[in-house]
Amino acid sequence: MTPPQDIRTVRRRYVTVCLLFWLPPGLTVAPLILLLTERGMTMSAIAGFFAAHSLTAAALELPTGGLSDVLGRRVVLAAAGLLNLAALALEGLGTAPWTLGLGMVLMGAGRALSSGPAEAWYVDTVHAHCGPGAELRTGLARGASATSAALATGTLLGGALPWLLARAPGFGSRLSEATSGLVVPLSTPLLLGAAVEIAFVLYVLTALREVPRPRVTPREALRGIPTAVMDGLRLGGQDALVRRILLSAGAAGSACAAIELLTPGRAAALTGASESGAVLFAALACAGFICSGIGSHLAPLTARLAGSSERAVMVSLGTSASGLLVLGATTVSTGAGAMVTAVIGYGLVYLGLGAAGPSENHLLHGRVDRSSRATALSVQSLALQLTGALTGLIIGVLPPSPLPWLGAGAVLLAGALLWMPRPARGGIGPLEAGQALTDSPRTRVPGP
Incomplete structure (x- = not known):
């Protein structure tokens, strides 16, 4: 049995939005830190830029999530694309520290605006067609796989393009001279990402049709945001399951910060040059995102084999934590075997994170309704951003050693242990009842 044509269209549009939105960030993965280094920034300054990005996203997560719940998903997604367009232009062309810092701040604002609306649009639309008991994990997994595919493609292209331009006879120097040093091989992927953001904004405005919602005036919208924010803040305090999801997101933020900050330098040290280091890191990151996409694709199967979404999250985060611990253990080793x-x-880090995400969000959407869905996703992203910012600041002052890798691995392992099965206390409680409902085969709409 296949889902109705309109549901397949909804899934396809959600996947397309994920692809277009995450391709530009993928293009920046390999060259960004190396570009900032080439612009004369120290590791401490770069860590500060990333902290500014994370703290900006954290500060705006709840207000922008409330904005999406009050005004709608499409307008907020379009605004996110425009902010990212400006951020990528500043990062690609800027040379002064304040310009680069402003670019990271705008990128953080765009991240905050985008953290919930697309997924909330998908869930809203599926519920409107199939009811609140509709199966969501398949679509969420496909969106996560599309995100990973976009990041992998962008990372590979973002790492290869500067290398190819630098190797072209005289092209890199002529390009730099013609633009007074503003455009160098490492900056071209960011400018390409800015062009993709234009396509993203146009697609969002033309293809995403929202479920009708009550019309509100600008004054009513502004008054509704604090209410939505307070509802989001109360989620973790009132619901133990949601609290575990938020703590797990924080643990994942620590892992992501360690990977993003430490791997480029490790790759450049192995190759001996920034451009070749970017190529190696691009290949690694591409492989990581492919593993994440595989993990996301396997999330429904993982949940079935584990017996529940909760156990699937525990297994997935444990797998990711083991990968970080392996990375820490190999920092003091050399040779082909260690590499x-x-x-x-x-690969294990990304495989586990990819498998955990759809099950976590499947659980989350079973606990919130449409009026606070984007806000709940923003709270989840807030936990990830705050922990990532704190981890980045700590890594920035630590000397090169296995400690940052092992510390992040220990944090992620603690996040996995949160999902260990709890002893039954005489009968099924409300959390177990909710889990039984969301995982029941009778509530699923079979995928194609």
Whole structure:
């Protein structure tokens, strides 16, 4: 049995939005830190830029989530694309520290605006067609796989393009001279990402049709945001399951910060040059995102084999934590064997994070309604951003050693242990009842 044509259209549009939105960030993965280094920024300054990004996203997560719940998903997604367009232009062309810092702040604002609306639009639309008991994990997994595919493609292209331009006879120097040094090989992927953002904004405005919602005036919208924010803040305090989801998101933020900050320098040290380091890091990151996409695709199967979404999250985060610990253990080793082991650990990190996400969000959407859905996703992203910012600041002052890797791995392992099965206390409680409902085969709409 296949889902109705309109549901397949909804899934396809959600996947397309995920692809277009995450391709530009993928293009920046390999060259950004190396570009900032080439612009004369120290590691401490770069860590400060990333902290500014994370703290901006954290500060705006709840207000922008409330804005999406009050005004609608489409307008907020379009605004996110415009902010990212400006941020990528500043990062690609800027040379002064304040310009680069402003670009990171705008990128953080765009991240905050985008953290919930697309997924909330998908869930709203599916519920409107199939009811609140509709199966969501398949569509969420496909969206996560599309995100990983976009990041993998962008990362590979973003790492290869500067290398190809630098190797072209005289092209890199002529390009830099013609633009007074503003455009260099490492900056071209960011400018390409800015062009993709234009396509993203146009697609969002033309393809996403929202479920009708009550019309509100600008004054009513502004009054509704604090209410939505307070509802989001109360989620973690009132619901133990949601609290575990938020703590797990924080643990994942620590892992992501360690990977993003430490791997580019490790790759450049191995190759001996920034451009070749970007190529190696691009290949690693591409492989990581492919592993994340595989993990996301396997999330429904993982949940079935584990017996529940909660156990699937525990297994997935445990797998990711083991990968980080392997990466930490191999920092003091050299040779082909250590490199192969490190690559395996890197893949395990992304495989586990990819498998955990759809099950976590499937659980989350079973606990919130449409009026606070984007806000709940923003709270989840807030936990990730705050922990990532704190981890980044700590890594920025630590000397090169296995400690940052092992510390992030320990945090993620603690996040996995939160999902260990709890002893039954005489009968099924409300959390178990909710889990039984959301995981029941009778509530699923079979995928194609």
